[in-house]
Amino acid sequence: xxxxxxxxxxxxxxxxxxxxxxxxxxxxxxxxxxxxxxxxxxxxxxxxxxxxxxxxxxxxxxxxxxxxxxxxxxxxxxxxxxxxxxxxxxxxxxxxxxxxxxxxxxxxxxxxxxxxxxxxxxxxxxxxxxxxxxxxxxxxxxxxxxxxxxxxxxxxxxxxxxxxxxxxxxxxxxxxxxxxxxxxxxxxxxxxxxxxxxxxxxxxxxxxxxxxxxxxx
Amino acid sequence: xxxxxxxxxxxxxxxxxxxxxxxxxxxxxxxxxxxxxxxxxxxxxxxxxxxxxxxxxxxxxxxxxxxxxxxxxxxxxxxxxxxxxxxxxxxxxxxxxxxxxxxxxxxxxxxxxxxxxxxxxxxxxxxxxxxxxxxxxxxxxxxxxxxxxxxxxxxxxxxxxxxxxxxxxxxxxxxxxxxxxxxxxxxxxxxxxxxxxxxxxxxxxxxxxxxxxxxxx
Numbered sequence: 001x002x003x004x005x006x007x008x009x010x011x012x013x014x015x016x017x018x019x020x021x022x023x024x025x026x027x028x029x030x031x032x033x034x035x036x037x038x039x040x041x042x043x044x045x046x047x048x049x050x051x052x053x054x055x056x057x058x059x060x061x062x063x064x065x066x067x068x069x070x071x072x073x074x075x076x077x078x079x080x081x082x083x084x085x086x087x088x089x090x091x092x093x094x095x096x097x098x099x100x101x102x103x104x105x106x107x108x109x110x111x112x113x114x115x116x117x118x119x120x121x122x123x124x125x126x127x128x129x130x131x132x133x134x135x136x137x138x139x140x141x142x143x144x145x146x147x148x149x150x151x152x153x154x155x156x157x158x159x160x161x162x163x164x165x166x167x168x169x170x171x172x173x174x175x176x177x178x179x180x181x182x183x184x185x186x187x188x189x190x191x192x193x194x195x196x197x198x199x200x201x202x203x204x205x206x207x208x209x210x211x212x213x214x215x216x217x
Numbered sequence: 218x219x220x221x222x223x224x225x226x227x228x229x230x231x232x233x234x235x236x237x238x239x240x241x242x243x244x245x246x247x248x249x250x251x252x253x254x255x256x257x258x259x260x261x262x263x264x265x266x267x268x269x270x271x272x273x274x275x276x277x278x279x280x281x282x283x284x285x286x287x288x289x290x291x292x293x294x295x296x297x298x299x300x301x302x303x304x305x306x307x308x309x310x311x312x313x314x315x316x317x318x319x320x321x322x323x324x325x326x327x328x329x330x331x332x333x334x335x336x337x338x339x340x341x342x343x344x345x346x347x348x349x350x351x352x353x354x355x356x357x358x359x360x361x362x363x364x365x366x367x368x369x370x371x372x373x374x375x376x377x378x379x380x381x382x383x384x385x386x387x388x389x390x391x392x393x394x395x396x397x398x399x400x401x402x403x404x405x406x407x408x409x410x411x412x413x414x415x416x417x418x419x420x421x422x423x424x425x426x427x428x429x430x431x432x433x434x
Contacts, residue, residue: 048361049316061305064362065319068312075304087292088278095285098318099266102282106323119347120337130336144265145281 001026004047004054006033007209010105011066013170015053016204018070021161022077026055030211033110067101070163082163092149093157096142096164100171104138108174132180139175139185142168146187154194161195169195173205218243221264221271223250224426227322228283230387232270233421235287238378239294243272247428250327284318287380299380309366310374313359313381317388321355325391349397356392356402359385363404371411378412386412390422 003019003026005012019026031037031052038050047054047064055063055072063069074083084090106112108131116122116130146156156164172192175182182189195201206212220236220243222229236243248254248269255267264271264281272280272289280286291300301307323329325348333339333347363373373381389409392399399406412418423429 044361048365049320049358051320061308063308063312065312065315067319068308068315071311072304072308075307087289090292091278091280091285091289094288095280095282098282098285101315102284102319102323103266103268106319107329112324115347116337119343120333120339122337126336130332141266144261148265 001058002029002056003027004029004031004043004052005209005211006031006038006052007206007212009033009052010109010170010174011051011101012053013173013204013206014066014101014166015055015069016209017161017166017169017201018073018082018163020200020204021080021082021166022073024073024077028210032211067097067163067167070166074163080160082161082166084157084162089157089162093162093164096145096156097167099138099142099145100167104134104171105167107134128178131178132175135171135175135178135180138171139182139188143185143187152187155191161198161200165191165195165201168192169201218275219246219273220244221246221248221260221269222426222428223248223255223269224423224429226250226269227326227387227391228268228318229270230390230421230423231283231318231383232272232286233426234378234383234386234418235290235299235380237417237421238297238299238383239290241290241294245427249428284314284380284384287383291380297377299378299383301374301379306374306379310379310381313362313373314384316355316359316362317384321351321388322384324351345395348395349392352388352392352395352397355388356399356405360402360404369404372408378415378417382408382412382418385409386418 001024003015005016005028031043033052037043038052044050049064051064053066053069055069063072071083074081084093113127116127122130153159155161156168168188169192172182172188218241220232222233222245248260250269254260255269261267266281268281270283270286272286280289288300291298301310330344330348333344339347370376372378373385385405386409389399389405
């Protein structure tokens with residue numbers, strides 16, 4: 001298996017956690033998004049979307065989109081499960097994953113922040129306000145949804161990590177990077193702190209990747 | 218089953234298609250997003266995200282996020298399948314759904330366009346350029362991904378509609394509404410035209426909903 005990766009990408013961070021949980025070590029190829037390596041004809045011929053992560057399985061099967069790749073990994077390598085077996089728990093885990101992957105992350109990723117600069121000459125403080133505003137709105141909902149379940153568990157769904165945590169932890173890491181205020185989200189922060197004690201999460205973070213630039217340490 | 222719905226929401230449009238394909242007719246409750254009915258304390262107590270669609274099943278199980286609800290429906294009402302049985306086809310269908318649900322739709326929905334007005338005083342022409350720009354970037358990739366598969370089929374994955382088409386058709390309908398140029402996307406447009414001949418898709422469009430305002434006809 002080949003995985004196209006980039007240390008800073010939250011979507012790639014999700015897939016790294018899933019691979020670690022499954023004990024899989026595919027070949028990694030690094031696409032430096034900040035250098036626009038994803039915009040080259042060479043990479044677009046592989047992944048027309050020009051995003052990471054992207055997976056090529058041993059038989060040549062190609063797949064884009066972090067959540068689709070994670071579901072595929074869970075179906076092809078079932079142990080340990082990262083999508084719960086119970087129908088309602090599966091659905092709940094996917095809904096948390098999608099709140100992050102559809103409603104929080106996309107409006108804050110690099111291409112949108114770049115576009116705010118290009119189209120509206122947004123400066124750093126405007127970009128940070130945009131970023132933390134969507135984090136706040138999304139995390140207010142997430143915190144209430146976790147509360148509404150009336151189950152206080154170590155991870156979003158229960159005592160083992162699922163696709164929900166795989167999405168949540170990179171999003172919290174990024175919110176920390178932008179110094180967004182998170183003290184009003186005790187459940188979200190509690191799950192993050194718990195998860196980051198596990199090597200599958202800890203080792204997947206940007207600063208632990210081979211392509212992390214030494215200048216950022 | 219109760220579904221919270223709004224005629225204009227693309228995510229609700231997806232779920233309406235899935236319900237039609239499954240032959241399900243839940244009770245509908247209409248949340249008028251343009252009137253900010255989703256921002257009331259009453260609705261936020263039900264769905265803390267304040268978005269539609271939202272589902273409450275007969276046993277009280279509640280679920281947000283269109284794709285999570287659609288996967289849940291497919292698992293609880295397996296016939297006809299809208300997630301293919303084959304592992305690779307499932308994965309491919311989900312990846313197309315997520316390209317739309319994670320990378321095209323969220324950056325163009327109402328709350329983002331409203332925010333461009335609030336933060337940057339964007340006028341109608343700026344909003345349309347923003348909207349059609351992301352449609353163009355996303356559809357260029359989708360068209361190439363469909364081409365790259367080298368399978369010319371009636372729907373995204375094969376001869377029957379899947380979660381991929383359930384996401385694609387509302388996105389094309391919305392692009393038409395904003396008058397985005399689509400003639401360079403023959404496969405995308407071809408799938409749209411084919412799908413809209415089916416009552417499951419046709420009857421799910423905004424103009425066919427009970428909450429569609431008569432002034433818009």
